Amino acid sequence: MRSLDFSSWHALLSTVMGLVLITLIMVGVRLFAMHTVQQRRERENRQINERLRTLIAAYKTLGGSFTGNLSVDPTHLGDLRRRQDESTEASPGSDRSRRMRDAVEAALSDIILLGTEEQVALAARVAQELVQGRPVPTDELVISLRNFIRQVLDLEAVPAQLPIPRQGPARTTASRGKGEGGHREEAGKGGRGGGMGGGAGGAGLGMGAGLAAGDHHEHEA
Numbered sequence: 001m002r003s004l005d006f007s008s009w010h011a012l013l014s015t016v017m018g019l020v021l022i023t024l025i026m027v028g029v030r031l032f033a034m035h036t037v038q039q040r041r042e043r044e045n046r047q048i049n050e051r052l053r054t055l056i057a058a059y060k061t062l063g064g065s066f067t068g069n070l071s072v073d074p075t076h077l078g079d080l081r082r083r084q085d086e087s088t089e090a091s092p093g094s095d096r097s098r099r100m101r102d103a104v105e106a107a108l109s110d111i112i113l114l115g116t117e118e119q120v121a122l123a124a125r126v127a128q129e130l131v132q133g134r135p136v137p138t139d140e141l142v143i144s145l146r147n148f149i150r151q152v153l154d155l156e157a158v159p160a161q162l163p164i165p166r167q168g169p170a171r172t173t174a175s176r177g178k179g180e181g182g183h184r185e186e187a188g189k190g191g192r193g194g195g196m197g198g199g200a201g202g203a204g205l206g207m208g209a210g211l212a213a214g215d216h217h218e219h220e221a
Contacts, residue, residue: 051114052152055145058107063142063167070168071135072104072126073097099172104138105130111141119144139166 111123122141129136150157158164 048152052149054110054114055119056149058110059142059145059149061103061107061170062138062145064170065168066165068168068171070139070166071137072101072130072169073135074101074130074133096172100169101130103172104169111145116144116148119148137166138168142167 105127108123108127111119112127115123119141122144126136126138126141147157
């Protein structure tokens, strides 16, 4: 306060303006720093949310089943052998296996891109097994994903003594097109019309048989 000069109104006004200017500069610097930190946090939160959303989707794909075949079937290498040995078309089960394999490969690609070091190593090993044409389970990778996701969400760890069945890839279902549904609907309508026509025909035959029976009784009488 010794450096402040209050001997005149002009000096007092200059001192106040200087203090106001310094305060505004300090507030501006603080607001700019806070805005920069907030933007950085929002960007980090978006990245974390996107990463977590992708890994949760991969977890559901790789560990969405507890029953059935829990290994990925690399049908892309077996197709050549089937074409040589079989002349018939592929069965729905083989098409289902191919769809499951495609979904698993997409999930592995996402894990290699956004997973942790352990998850990337496990996903790379699974992908290598698929490339070599060997069926491979995904339960170990699923456990790593589950533990990481629960840790990021601040959830309690799954108890080690809790018996959880092995998890495998989710069984995909074929999507039906609109055209197919339309044909089926038209066929259903045609079937209902045919049923009504058949019922009417049956009723006509029944009436004809009743009239014939009545005439026969009259002739006997």
